[in-house]
Structures are given as structure tokens and as C-alpha cells.
Amino acid sequence: MSKNPPNYISTTNACKLCTPLGASLAFKGIEGAVPYLHGSQGCATYMRRYIISHYNEPIDIASSSLSEKHAIYGGGANLKLGLMNVTQKYRPQLIGIATTCLTETIGDDVKSLLCEYDKEVEGEKPIMIHVSTPSYSGTHMEGFHNAVTSVVKALAGRDGEQDMGSGVINILPGFVSPADIRYLKEIAADFPLKATILPDISDTMDGAAAEFYEKIQPGGTPISAIAAMNSSVGSIEFGHTMGKDSSGVLLAEKFGVENTRMPIPMGISATDTFFDCLSRLSGLPIPEKHQAERGRLVDAYVDSHKYIYGKKAIVYGEEDLVVGLTAFLAEIGVMPVLCASGGKSGKLAEMIQQVTADVLPEQPQVHEGMDFYEISEMAEELAPDLLVGHSKGYPLAQKLSIPIIRVGFPIHDRMGGQRILHIGYRGAQQLFDVVVNACIAKKQSDSPVGYSYM
Amino acid sequence: MELLKDREKQIYRTGKEPFALSCDKDSLAGAVSQRACVFCGSRVVLYPIADAIHLVHGPIGCAVYTWDIRGALSSGPELHRLSFSTDLQELDVIFGGEKKLKRALFELIERHSPKAAFVYSTCIVGIIGDDVDAVCREVAGKTNIPVIPVKSEGFMGNKRAGYTAACNAMDQLIGTGDTTGISPYSINILGDFNLAGEIWLIREYFERMGVEVVANITGDGRVADLQRAHGAALNVVQCSGATMELAQIMEDKYGVPFFHVSYFGIEDMAQALYDVAEHFKNPEIMEKTRQLVKEELESLLPKLAFYKKALQGKKAAIYVGGSFKAFSLVKTLRLIGMNVVMVGSQTGTEQEYRELAEITDPGTVIVDDANALELTSFLEEQKVDLFVGGVKERPIAFKLGVGFCDHNHERKEILAGFSGMLNFAQEVYASVMSPVWRFTYQNGASRGKKSDITIANPNE
Numbered sequence: 075m076s077k078n079p080p081n082y083i084s085t086t087n088a089c090k091l092c093t094p095l096g097a098s099l100a101f102k103g104i105e106g107a108v109p110y111l112h113g114s115q116g117c118a119t120y121m122r123r124y125i126i127s128h129y130n131e132p133i134d135i136a137s138s139s140l141s142e143k144h145a146i147y148g149g150g151a152n153l154k155l156g157l158m159n160v161t162q163k164y165r166p167q168l169i170g171i172a173t174t175c176l177t178e179t180i181g182d183d184v185k186s187l188l189c190e191y192d193k194e195v196e197g198e199k200p201i202m203i204h205v206s207t208p209s210y211s212g213t214h215m216e217g218f219h220n221a222v223t224s225v226v227k228a229l230a231g232r233d234g235e236q237d238m239g240s241g242v243i244n245i246l247p248g249f250v251s252p253a254d255i256r257y258l259k260e261i262a263a264d265f266p267l268k269a270t271i272l273p274d275i276s277d278t279m280d281g282a283a284a285e286f287y288e289k290i291q292p293g294g295t296p297i298s299a300i301a302a303m304n305s306s307v308g309s310i311e312f313g314h315t316m317g318k319d320s321s322g323v324l325l326a327e328k329f330g331v332e333n334t335r336m337p338i339p340m341g342i343s344a345t346d347t348f349f350d351c352l353s354r355l356s357g358l359p360i361p362e363k364h365q366a367e368r369g370r371l372v373d374a375y376v377d378s379h380k381y382i383y384g385k386k387a388i389v390y391g392e393e394d395l396v397v398g399l400t401a402f403l404a405e406i407g408v409m410p411v412l413c414a415s416g417g418k419s420g421k422l423a424e425m426i427q428q429v430t431a432d433v434l435p436e437q438p439q440v441h442e443g444m445d446f447y448e449i450s451e452m453a454e455e456l457a458p459d460l461l462v463g464h465s466k467g468y469p470l471a472q473k474l475s476i477p478i479i480r481v482g483f484p485i486h487d488r489m490g491g492q493r494i495l496h497i498g499y500r501g502a503q504q505l506f507d508v509v510v511n512a513c514i515a516k517k518q519s520d521s522p523v524g525y526s527y528m
Numbered sequence: 529m530e531l532l533k534d535r536e537k538q539i540y541r542t543g544k545e546p547f548a549l550s551c552d553k554d555s556l557a558g559a560v561s562q563r564a565c566v567f568c569g570s571r572v573v574l575y576p577i578a579d580a581i582h583l584v585h586g587p588i589g590c591a592v593y594t595w596d597i598r599g600a601l602s603s604g605p606e607l608h609r610l611s612f613s614t615d616l617q618e619l620d621v622i623f624g625g626e627k628k629l630k631r632a633l634f635e636l637i638e639r640h641s642p643k644a645a646f647v648y649s650t651c652i653v654g655i656i657g658d659d660v661d662a663v664c665r666e667v668a669g670k671t672n673i674p675v676i677p678v679k680s681e682g683f684m685g686n687k688r689a690g691y692t693a694a695c696n697a698m699d700q701l702i703g704t705g706d707t708t709g710i711s712p713y714s715i716n717i718l719g720d721f722n723l724a725g726e727i728w729l730i731r732e733y734f735e736r737m738g739v740e741v742v743a744n745i746t747g748d749g750r751v752a753d754l755q756r757a758h759g760a761a762l763n764v765v766q767c768s769g770a771t772m773e774l775a776q777i778m779e780d781k782y783g784v785p786f787f788h789v790s791y792f793g794i795e796d797m798a799q800a801l802y803d804v805a806e807h808f809k810n811p812e813i814m815e816k817t818r819q820l821v822k823e824e825l826e827s828l829l830p831k832l833a834f835y836k837k838a839l840q841g842k843k844a845a846i847y848v849g850g851s852f853k854a855f856s857l858v859k860t861l862r863l864i865g866m867n868v869v870m871v872g873s874q875t876g877t878e879q880e881y882r883e884l885a886e887i888t889d890p891g892t893v894i895v896d897d898a899n900a901l902e903l904t905s906f907l908e909e910q911k912v913d914l915f916v917g918g919v920k921e922r923p924i925a926f927k928l929g930v931g932f933c934d935h936n937h938e939r940k941e942i943l944a945g946f947s948g949m950l951n952f953a954q955e956v957y958a959s960v961m962s963p964v965w966r967f968t969y970q971n972g973a974s975r976g977k978k979s980d981i982t983i984a985n986p987n988e
């Protein structure tokens with residue numbers, strides 16, 4: 075079996091998205107915020123469509139709509155005009171400004187433009203947060219994390235030290251689903267613990283039917299809560315592949331808020347770590363309800379383990395998600411044979427080794443910077459039983475006639491992507507049932523017998 | 529509604545004042561336009577050429593967001609459904625992407641043996657100044673297939689400019705193939721994208737009339753067909769913007785006449801067939817056309833009657849990419865009993881908007897390049913039952929408790945042709961008449977209203 079991935083010049087069917095998309099989604103998790111792309115119109119429109127097709131929610135991403143003359147002489151004037159128009163129309167509390175490849179390349183200095191704007195423009199001004207997101211370095215995940223860090227950098231500690239009592243923690247969950255965030259809130263409330271979750275897309279990207287159309291969807295992390303993140307007793311940060319200047323690290327270095335980094339809690343082992351950490355930070359025991367949920371999950375693992383043992387899986391998507399999924403699959407007896415991502419943190423193999431060393435007899439192949447052409451090519455040799463990842467893997471699953479377990483983003487061929495639960499005991503329970511049933515269904519439909527009892 | 533001041537001139541209400549509407553402007557900064565970019569326009573038009581490679585030269589986003597999102601089907605090769613990119617990285621941006629482009633082209637051409645390759649320049653390529661033309665020439669020389677640059681830097685204009693770039697690219701193929709054996713009663717189909725297989729339906733109509741289709745230029749397209757397309761006797765063009773320029777070029781260069789048609793709705797569909805028959809001045813073709821329309825209508829009209837009755841008097845709003853389609857939609861919605869109260873498009877021309885104003889009822893809102901907030905306020909103000917638009921408009925409609933019909937390029941239903949008319953009616957009916965609206969507040973439900981459950985709203 076080759077241990078080297080094919081190394082092509084061209085990219086076919088990329089397994090990553092571009093940085094400003096990640097930044098826009100992160101900004102959508104802040105209360106009263108409007109994402110704004112400083113670049114040409116097309117990028118914003120494409121990203122909106124891509125995001126809408128997953129969440130089925132309106133998402134307004136404003137754009138400087140630069141045209142040719144701006145590309146030559148600089149886009150500063152349009153940036154200011156755009157910010158003014160967004161302020162007037164949306165009355166946001168915050169505008170999250172991400173650059174695109176175009177403005178990064180022409181070298182617009184957004185930071186000083188914003189300073190100028192501040193001096194030149196009278197009257198109401200929302201908080202402006204700028205994040206630099208050229209897509210020629212990094213993926214949507216770098217965009218996402220950098221946006222969160224920019225927000226924390228600008229706001230945390232703004233109002234000095236706050237007396238938050240003992241029970242407040244920060245959770246930096248990374249890019250998980252609205253359902254995941256809702257569940258995190260529930261867990262915190264059950265302890266009880268006060269948690270500032272940043273970003274919080276649980277309502278903004280999965281909103282309830284409402285009486286009136288809101289220009290900015292209600293929900294998101296309140297700005298006052300972000301400002302007070304410096305006063306929490308600790309931060310929990312999911313994911314290991316982001317750089318050293320993550321928001322958790324920043325809060326630790328600048329304000330001495332203890333930071334615990336852990337993989338996205340997927341599966342029992344990782345979730346145990348998460349609950350232990352919550353328990354330690356709060357000084358409270360793990361609530362009975364969640365212990366019971368864990369108990370049922372163990373019971374389910376036992377009931378169904380034979381259907382899935384030794385099944386080979388290809389896992390793909392964002393690096394941190396791939397790490398979480400791989401840990402989960404390994405602990406239920408599925409054998410990951412290829413872990414692939416379009417990202418290039420340089421840490422993927424090491425992380426996977428860390429979370430699976432004790433269960434997997436043999437490490438899977440792990441490759442960064444992959445696209446679906448390369449994944450498909452390797453799949454021929456690996457003959458997997460399952461694909462685990464977002465919906466863009468469907469053509470491959472169809473080609474191989476194997477089931478695809480849809481997780482993460484985007485889910486463009488099914489409804490309810492925003493409601494997929496990935497994390498915690500409950501997420502593991504749901505994913506586990508999906509994996510088991512996919513294997514049973516495959517066996518059932520492959521058989522001519524027509525079993526109604528499996 | 530408070531409009532952004534610079535947007536006022538792009539909205540017109542029929543009935544009161546004389547027609548005035550300015551359009552074809554750049555989108556206003558910060559207004560959340562529903563428009564895309566030049567690249568999007570060219571990709572749309574060229575995308576259905578299924579045996580060519582479509583390589584997007586730029587950073588990854590532009591390519592990945594356009595990966596297999598459109599419903600244009602192919603009866604054979606499916607290279608168009610793959611998303612090829614040079615995925616430029618920081619060093620390429622600093623030192624130029626020509627080398628990478630060249631190597632990527634050689635690699636892909638060797639791997640897929642395409643009949644041609646299109647290379648799309650995205651914004652950043654325009655800035656770093658790669659000589660894409662030179663690379664294409666060199667690769668074409670070495671691989672012996674046409675390698676055609678498409679100048680589609682996003683910031684060079686809106687979607688329309690992209691159509692122009694695409695037409696120029698196709699112009700390079702047309703006229704290079706052998707045209708022997710083409711019937712004098714022959715056409716090219718321009719501007720139908722074979723969504724859900726529509727072009728196969730339309731082709732079948734023409735074949736039943738005794739008319740040969742040389743090239744389906746923009747749907748289930750093939751390089752070889754394009755190369756001999758100048759041998760057709762007539763170009764039949766749907767959709768105002770996308771391929772009109774190509775038709776014009778072909779008339780100027782090869783003397784192929786053209787006219788516009790639309791395949792949406794009974795009236796326009798029948799008119800399209802009659803226009804073609806008329807053009808050929810052949811009694812046999814005309815007779816066959818009459819027969820065809822008669823047969824189709826005999827089976828269709830009784831089925832439509834049911835929908836017309838059910839949908840009578842319901843109100844509809846339209847917001848589509850090109851305004852030409854809007855005409856057909858206005859007529860089609862009327863045919864099933866509905867009143868159109870708003871029509872808009874991303875890229876209409878003044879002439880088109882003027883004509884729209886003429887055929888719609890007084891009080892109708894006509895709008896160019898609407899943004900998301902404007903659309904919501906029009907829908908609320910006009911209390912519509914149905915919104916016809918694309919993916920970006922769908923959540924707006926649903927949040928407002930309004931039914932929705934997807935009339936864009938992602939759809940998987942045939943809406944063109946006679947049978948498409950029935951699908952359209954069914955889809956509209958299914959959305960407007962669904963019982964789920966009873967639970968939405970806009971339609972009278974009161975349980976669980978915001979006043980009862982309060983979600984914090986930062987804007988209050």
C-alpha cells in the first residue's frame with residue numbers, strides 16, 4: 075500500500091473552502107453582527123449561496139463590491155461607503171470585516187482605513203473588527219479561527235476585570251453545528267455553569283419561525299459576554315490544529331485565564347475528557363442526567379458492536395473534525411484507513427496518533443492538502459466500507475456503492491445539516507446509530523433475500 | 529421602507545409616474561446584492577460544454593463554490609461536473625501563477641483527454657498579471673486541442689460582462705469544423721442550459737417538426753458541435769443576456785440569422801416553435817408544428833385547469849437572474865390564475881424593464897439588482913403567496929411565511945416546454961397550498977409568538 079499520496083499540480087474537487095467563508099460564519103455567531111467582505115461582489119454572493127444551501131437560513135454578507143478602478147486605485151473609498159451603508163441599513167452592533175484575495179493582493183491597508191473611517195465619520199458607529207483572510211494561505215478553518223481571535227483580541231478585557239462569580243467559563247467550540255452549540259448550552263446549564271460560548275451560531279444559523287423578519291437574526295454571543303471573557307475561571311478550546319495565537323491561548327497569555335485545549339469531544343473517551351474538565355473548572359460533579367446518557371451509550375455500543383467491527387472507513391473534511399471523527403470511529407471498532415483533509419496544519423497525523431494510539435493496532439494513512447480526486451484514487455486501493463464526511467463525498471460513495479455518513483459542513487444533498495449533533499455522549503449516540511444502521515442497511519439491501527429481520 | 533438613497537432609482541412602481549429606472553450599474557457597496565460576478569457569468573454559459581476542461585485559475589474559493597452546483601445534464605462525458613482549480617498559493621501570488629497554470633493544464637489534458645480546455649481568470653489573476661493568453665497558446669500548440677482563455681476577472685463588471693467573455697471564448701471555436709451534410713432546415717439552440725434535461729425535450733420538439741439541431745450550444749454541449757455550429761441555418765436564442773452576443777457575432781461573421789424565444793409557459797413555448805417553422809417557410813414543417821402544439825395542448829390544458837382554479841387570485845413575486853425569463857414567468861403565472869405584484873432581476877436592461885412595466889398590472893414593483901432587505905420588505909408589503917427565485921432568495925421567502933418556487937440553475941425539475949408547464953404548476957401548487965403555512969405567524973398562527981417566548985433582539 076502506498077504511503078505517499080499522489081502529488082498533483084492541479085486541484086480537482088477541493089476538500090476545503092476559502093478563508094473568508096469561515097470568517098463570515100464565525101462573525102455570524104456574534105450577537106448583532108454583520109459579516110462584511112472587503113473585495114469584489116462575486117465572492118460574497120458565492121459564499122452566501124454555499125452557506126444557505128446547508129443551513130436553510132438567510133445569511134447576509136455585505137461586500138465592498140469593488141470594480142476595476144478600485145482594483146487599480148485601491149478599495150478604500152468603497153470600504154468606507156459600504157460600512158456606512160451597512161450601518162445605516164442593518165444598525166449592527168458589530169461589523170466583522172474580512173478581506174478577500176483581491177484586496178489582500180492589491181494591498182489595501184484595512185487597519186488604517188478603519189482608523190480613517192473612525193475619524194471621518196460622525197455619529198453612530200458599530201464595533202469594527204478586521205481579520206485578514208487571503209485564501210491563498212489557509213482554508214475556511216483558518217478564516218474561522220482567525221476571526222474569533224480577532225474578536226477576542228479586540229473585545230476581551232475592554233471593560234477591565236469583571237466580578238463574574240466563580241462559575242463562568244469560556245468555551246471556544248470551533249466550527250460545530252447549531253445543534254452542537256445548543257447541546258453545549260444545555261450541558262453547561264445542567265451543571266450549573268455559566269458559559270460564554272464563542273461563536274454561538276445556534277440561533278443565528280438555525281432560527282425559529284418568527285413573526286417579523288429580523289434584519290439580523292437574533293442570537294449569538296453577546297458582546298458584553300465577549301468583553302468579560304478575560305474574567306472567566308478557564309477556557310476550553312476544541313481542536314488542536316489552529317496556530318499558537320488561538321483565542322484560548324490569547325486569553326491565557328494576556329489575562330491569565332487557564333486554557334485547556336482538547337479535541338472536539340466526539341465519542342466516549344473524548345467526551346469524558348470534556349466532562350472531567352467542566353467538573354474540575356466548576357468544582358461540581360457531572361450531572362446525573364449526563365452520566366445516564368453515557369450509560370445508555372455504552373449499552374448501545376455493546377448491543378451493536380458486531381455489525382461494525384473491522385469496517386474500513388475513509389474520513390475527510392476539516393482537520394479537527396477529522397481528528398474527532400477518527401477517535402470516535404476507532405473506539406467503536408471501525409477501522410479508519412484514510413484520514414484526509416484539504417487543510418495543511420502539519421499536525422493532523424500527530425493528532426490522530428495521539429487520540430487513537432491506544433485503540434488502533436495500525437495507524438491509518440493520514441494526508442493533508444488532499445482533494446477529492448486524490449481521495450478517490452486512493453479509495454480504489456483501500457476498498458473502504460464507509461465514507462464519513464460532508465456531502466461532497468457523495469459522488470465517491472456512489473461510485474464505490476458504499477454508504478456515506480453525513481457529518482460537518484456542507485450538507486447540500488439532505489435537509490437538516492444544521493441539526494446534526496456531533497459532540498458529547500448524545501452526539502456519539504446519534505452518530506453511532508447512523509453508522510450501525512448504514513452498515514445494516516447496506517447488508518440488507520445487498521441481499522436478494524429481502525430480510526425484514528436483521 | 530427606507531431605501532438606501534443610491535438605490536432609489538433602481539426601483540419603479542407601475543401605474544403612477546412615467547417609467548424611469550436606471551440599471552446596469554455596479555452594485556452599491558455594502559448593499560448585499562444578490563448578484564454574482566463576471567466569472568460566474570462565464571462559468572454559467574460555458575459550463576455545459578461537457579467534453580471540455582474548465583480550469584479556474586485562481587485561489588480555491590471561486591472554483592469550489594461552483595463545483596457541480598448546477599443542474600445542467602450531459603448525455604455523455606461529464607468533465608464539466610468536475611471542479612478544476614490551480615488553487616494558487618501565496619508564493620504563486622508573489623511570483624506569478626503562469627508556471628503552475630501551464631503544468632496544471634498539461635496534467636489535466638493528459639489525464640482526461642478533453643476536446644478543449646477553457647481557462648477562467650479570476651480577480652487575483654488580473655492583479656498579478658499572469659499572461660494567460662500566452663500560456664494557453666503554448667499549451668494548445670503542444671497538445672493540439674483548443675485552449676481558450678476566458679477573461680472573467682470578477683471585478684471587471686457583473687454577470688453580463690461574464691456572458692460577453694463566454695461568447696468571445698465560444699467564438700474562437702465556432703467556424704473551425706466541417707459543415708457538410710447539415711440540413712437547410714437546421715438550427716442551433718442557444719441559451720438553454722439543459723437543466724434537468726430540458727434541452728432533450730426541446731430538441732425532441734424540433735425533431736418532430738423536421739428541424740435538425742446542429743449544436744445545443746449551452747446545454748449538453750460538445751466542442752465538435754460548436755465547431756460546426758456556423759453551418760446551421762438559424763440560431764434560436766433563449767434568455768436575453770447570456771448568448772445574445774454570440775448570436776450577433778455569428779450573424780455578422782457567418783450570416784446566421786437569429787431571434788429570441790422562451791421555452792417557459794404555453795404561450796411562449798408554442799410561439800417559439802411557430803417562429804422557427806415560420807422562418808423556414810416550409811408548409812410541411814408548419815403543419816407538423818401545428819400538429820405538435822395541438823397534441824401537447826390537448827393533453828396539457830385539462831390537467832392545468834385544476835391548478836388554475838386552485839390558485840386563482842393568489843399573489844406572486846418574481847426575482848430572477850435575467851429579466852427575459854421574468855416575461856415568461858409573468859405570463860405563466862397568469863395562466864395559472866395568479867397575480868404578479870413584483871418583478872425584478874439581477875441584470876435586466878432598461879428596455880426590458882420598460883416592457884415589463886407595460887405588461888404588468890398597475891402597482892407592480894419593478895426592481896433592478898435588489899438586495900436582500902429590499903426583497904423582504906417588498907414581500908411583506910405586497911403580502912404575496914409565492915416567490916419565484918433562486919437559492920439565495922429561498923430562505924427569505926420561507927422566513928416570511930411565503931411559498932417558494934426554485935426557478936434557477938440548481939433545480940432538478942424540468943420547467944421548460946409543455947410538460948414543464950405542468951411541473952411548474954404542480955410545484956407552485958405544492959408550495960402555495962401546503963398545510964404547513966398554518967403554523968407560521970404571517971398566516972395567522974398565534975401560538976408561541978415572539979411576544980410570548982421572547983428571544984433577545986439586539987436591535988430593539
Ligand code: SF4
Nearest residue numbers: 092117175209589590
Ligand atoms: S477570490 Fe479568494 S475570497 Fe474570493 S471566492 Fe476566490 S478564494 Fe474565496
Ligand code: SF4
Nearest residue numbers: 116117565590651682
Ligand atoms: S474572486 Fe473574483 S472571480 Fe472569484 S468569485 Fe470573487 S469576484 Fe468572482
